[in-house]
Amino acid sequence: MTETARIVASHGKSYIIECAGGKRLRASTRGKKTDYSCGDLVDIQILNDEQAVIERVLERKTLLYRSDAWKSKLIAANVTQLIIVVASEPSFSTELISRCAIAAEAGGIQTLICLNKCDLPSATAAKERLQYFVNLGYKLIEISALENIAPLRDSLAGHISVLVGQSGMGKSTITNALLPDANARVNEISVALDSGKHTTTNATFYHLDTESALIDSPGLQSFGLAHITAQDLPAYFPELKERIGTCRFHNCRHRQEPACGMRAGVEEGTISPQRLALLHRLQDELSSGSRY
Numbered sequence: 704m705t706e707t708a709r710i711v712a713s714h715g716k717s718y719i720i721e722c723a724g725g726k727r728l729r730a731s732t733r734g735k736k737t738d739y740s741c742g743d744l745v746d747i748q749i750l751n752d753e754q755a756v757i758e759r760v761l762e763r764k765t766l767l768y769r770s771d772a773w774k775s776k777l778i779a780a781n782v783t784q785l786i787i788v789v790a791s792e793p794s795f796s797t798e799l800i801s802r803c804a805i806a807a808e809a810g811g812i813q814t815l816i817c818l819n820k821c822d823l824p825s826a827t828a829a830k831e832r833l834q835y836f837v838n839l840g841y842k843l844i845e846i847s848a849l850e851n852i853a854p855l856r857d858s859l860a861g862h863i864s865v866l867v868g869q870s871g872m873g874k875s876t877i878t879n880a881l882l883p884d885a886n887a888r889v890n891e892i893s894v895a896l897d898s899g900k901h902t903t904t905n906a907t908f909y910h911l912d913t914e915s916a917l918i919d920s921p922g923l924q925s926f927g928l929a930h931i932t933a934q935d936l937p938a939y940f941p942e943l944k945e946r947i948g949t950c951r952f953h954n955c956r957h958r959q960e961p962a963c964g965m966r967a968g969v970e971e972g973t974i975s976p977q978r979l980a981l982l983h984r985l986q987d988e989l990s991s992g993s994r995y
């Protein structure tokens with residue numbers, strides 16, 4: 704019997720799928736196929752009361768992934784919102800924020816930056832660092848997951864959101880505050896996936912209500928963008944996008960070329976030199992195929 708289900712947890716070649724009625728089954732794939740992601744809608748063949756086989760993936764509305772020259776890592780499928788979690792401390796990487804936001808833009812996903820641990824004195828400095836992104840037009844929400852999760856909960860309504868961030872920013876604390884029984888569910892899922900072995904799940908999908916869901920992903924340190932071409936990059940920077948077509952040369956790399964619209968923006972003060980430098984760095988990285 705074939706039916707459509709959603710992948711709610713992934714771990715290597717093992718998956719947990721949720722059928723339309725809510726029943727969860729362990730699922731494997733045909734052959735060596737592993738390019739399925741948490742959040743995917745898939746056609747499955749039910750084998751017995753506990754197991755199913757994934758036959759194929761249905762067309763994805765969106766796909767968030769990171770990649771280097773050698774391999775890509777799917778993070779979440781069919782999400783409408785990427786939540787980049789940063790915290791007052793430990794320190795976060797602004798480059799990682801930019802990279803995540805570029806991947807989201809390329810994948811047709813909206814971005815929300817969430818500053819956690821606003822109860823700490825170091826929040827003031829963190830907010831100053833994030834002002835840079837606010838000026839670029841990104842939405843910022845400030846919370847303390849330990850004290851009050853309500854402001855974030857409001858931003859999740861109607862979305863399938865995915866949480867990404869470096870280790871220690873508070874993703875687990877946020878998930879637990881939003882879903883008090885998430886811990887129990889996570890344990891249930893990891894036990895089902897690897898019979899109690901100590902391994903981490905790639906990503907987990909939780910229902911918040913009938914319209915909203917949340918995918919929690921493991922901490923990340925880097926975010927390779929090898930799937931994006933150097934030529935397309937400016938379209939994923941909000942402030943550079945506006946100036947596409949203003950350079951004299953259609954293949955301008957926005958460096959030494961005369962009459963470059965992007966460099967003109969830097970001279971006028973509407974584009975920050977750091978962002979143009981990031982564009983150059985990413986162009987070099989994507990054309991040389993270096994590893995990130």
Ligand SMILES: Nc1nc2c(ncn2[C@@H]2O[C@H](COP(=O)(O)OP(=O)(O)OP(=O)(O)O)[C@@H](O)[C@H]2O)c(=O)[nH]1
Pocket residue numbers: 819820821822823846847848849850868869870871872873874875876877921922
């Ligand atoms: N002061 C304060 N501490 C927090 C807050 N949220 C989380 N923490 C603490 O920050 C530490 C890291 O939180 P986690 O939720 O484990 O972070 P994580 O992002 O899931 O980290 P990984 O599991 O490594 O990916 C824990 O000691 C939390 O108690 C907050 O709002 N305020």
Ligand SMILES: [Zn+2]
Pocket residue numbers: 950951955956957958960962963964965966
């Ligand atoms: Zn140019």
